[in-house]
Every structure is written in C-alpha cells, then in structure tokens.
C-alpha cells in the first residue's frame with residue numbers, strides 16, 4: 005500500500021502541492037487527473053522518491069520513502085514525464101543499463117530485459133538505436149525500463165503523451181495488462197484515459213486534492229430522472245414533499261411526456277426515494293415511464309470540481 009500523508013512541495017515561493025493525502029491499496033489502478041500545472045508531476049516525483057516533499061511523507065507498505073528510498077525504489081517502476089533519452093544506445097543495451105542501475109543482479113538482468121521487451125512488444129526493436137525509434141516506440145522503451153524486474157508499484161507520468169490514437173490505444177492496453185500484477189498510478193489530463201484504465205480517480209486543482217473517488221461511485225449522481233405523462237404543478241408539489249427530495253427541476257417536455265430532475269438530499273437512501281417517488285406518481289394517477297439515476301460523465305464531474313471555489 006502507498007500512503008501519501010499531508011504532502012506539500014514548495015518551489016521557492018510557488019506552492020506546487022499543498023497538503024495532499026491519499027492511500028492506494030495493492031492492485032488498484034489510480035488516475036491522477038488535473039489541468040496543466042495542477043501538481044501531478046510534482047506528486048508523481050514525490051511518490052517515486054525523486055523529489056523530497058517540503059512537508060509530509062510517503063510510506064510504501066509502512067516504510068518511509070525518505071528514509072528507505074533505495075530499498076523502496078527497487079520495488080517501484082517510474083516512467084517520468086520527460087524520459088531521459090540515450091539516443092545512441094541500442095534499446096537492449098539501454099534496458100540492460102537501466103536494470104543495472106535498478107540493482108537487478110547480473111544473472112537476472114537478461115531475463116528481466118527480455119520480459120520487459122516482450123511485455124511492451126519491443127522485442128523486434130531490441131537491436132535498434134533509440135534515436136531511430138518513433139515517439140510511441142520511445143515511450144514503450146520508457147515503460148519497458150519502468151517494468152524491469154516486475155515492480156509491485158508502477159508510477160506512469162502521462163504515458164500516452166504525444167502518442168497517436170493507435171499508439172494511445174496500445175499503451176492503454178499495455179497499462180491494463182501491467183495492472184494485473186502491479187499497483188499502478190497514472191497521471192494524465194485526458195479524461196478518456198482515466199475512464200479506460202482506472203479504478204479510482206484523484207482530481208487535483210491548484211496543488212490541492214479536490215476529489216478522491218472510485219469511478220463507479222463518481223458516475224452515480226444524487227439526482228433521479230423521472231419521466232411521466234403528468235406535467236401539472238400538483239404533481240410537482242407532491243414530489244417536492246417526498247422527504248428524500250431536496251429540489252425538483254423540470255426537464256425536457258414532449259407531447260404527453262414531462263421530465264423531472266429530482267435532486268436528492270445528501271446521504272439519503274436512494275432506493276427509498278425511488279420507492280416514494282413512484283408511489284407519488286402512481287398515486288396521482290399519472291403514468292410512470294422512467295425513473296433512473298442520472299449518470300454523470302467524468303468530464304462533467306471534472307468541470308464541476310474545477311469550478312468549485314470551496
């Protein structure tokens with residue numbers, strides 16, 4: 005488990021990250037989402053031990069990263085935002101060099117390199133110079149170095165940065181495969197990326213954690229959509245009296261059909277609300293066409309969170 009506790013980072017007078025705390029359980033794929041400059045890279049660098057927090061701490065399985073950086077970094081794979089490139093090296097030589105730096109024993113190195121090349125579908129490029137690779141292939145070499153030695157934690161900073169749509173799709177598939185055997189933290193500013201790859205999202209705004217939510221929960225809103233043939237003020241008044249309903253908004257209308265948006269009270273029992281609402285509609289001798297939870301897209305939630313001044 006990775007625990008970030010009250011992480012802050014200053015660069016001179018600039019506060020890049022402010023009092024950010026979260027836990028990441030083994031096996032989770034967590035997306036760090038935020039606009040440019042929100043602090044994603046700074047957090048990734050602190051989680052990987054390449055940057056010290058000004059205050060706060062990172063612990064990995066209970067061990068403090070600042071005090072045990074070397075032993076923890078051996079269990080950790082990191083794809084930095086700007087990968088250092090060694091254009092004159094052959095892919096295999098670079099990976100062998102990266103494996104050496106990671107402390108992988110000489111006898112295990114060639115197996116680790118082979119595994120990383122296979123996992124990233126780069127085996128047939130192993131003997132090419134890095135300079136001759138495409139952007140996407142270089143990014144794959146970056147991921148290959150991150151997964152050398154099968155780390156239990158993978159920290160990937162913008163893994164699809166600069167990739168074309170096909171390469172992006174391949175990279176997402178690769179991250180999903182890797183997540184079967186590692187805990188993955190992936191930073192991005194692309195919503196579809198989070199939808200496609202992650203179990204949970206952390207949203208950052210101006211260096212602060214603005215939202216930490218499982219994707220399944222995030223899509224469910226606190227609003228029920230009701231469609232009925234009754235558009236009278238009498239029904240609206242009845243709906244407003246349902247104890248779980250905070251506010252009723254009228255939505256789209258078509259001949260013979262009116263939509264209502266029923267905003268529920270925070271923390272109320274949604275099943276009970278739905279049961280009371282249907283009772284209300286049928287009791288008014290109206291026809292109930294549809295009653296369902298409104299689903300919010302990640303894009304909508306992101307926009308709400310970024311606009312929220314609280």
Ligand SMILES: Nc1ncnc2c1ncn2[C@@H]1O[C@H](COP(=O)(O)OP(=O)(O)OP(=O)(O)O)[C@@H](O)[C@H]1O
Nearest residue numbers: 015018020038039040041042043044045046047193
């Ligand atoms: N080494 C540094 N020196 C000074 N300021 C820095 C440094 N690194 C980051 N910052 C500042 O900290 C803030 C957060 O930067 P960071 O790179 O973490 O954001 P980000 O969310 O990764 O952005 P992007 O999506 O553009 O990569 C920015 O305002 C940035 O200018």
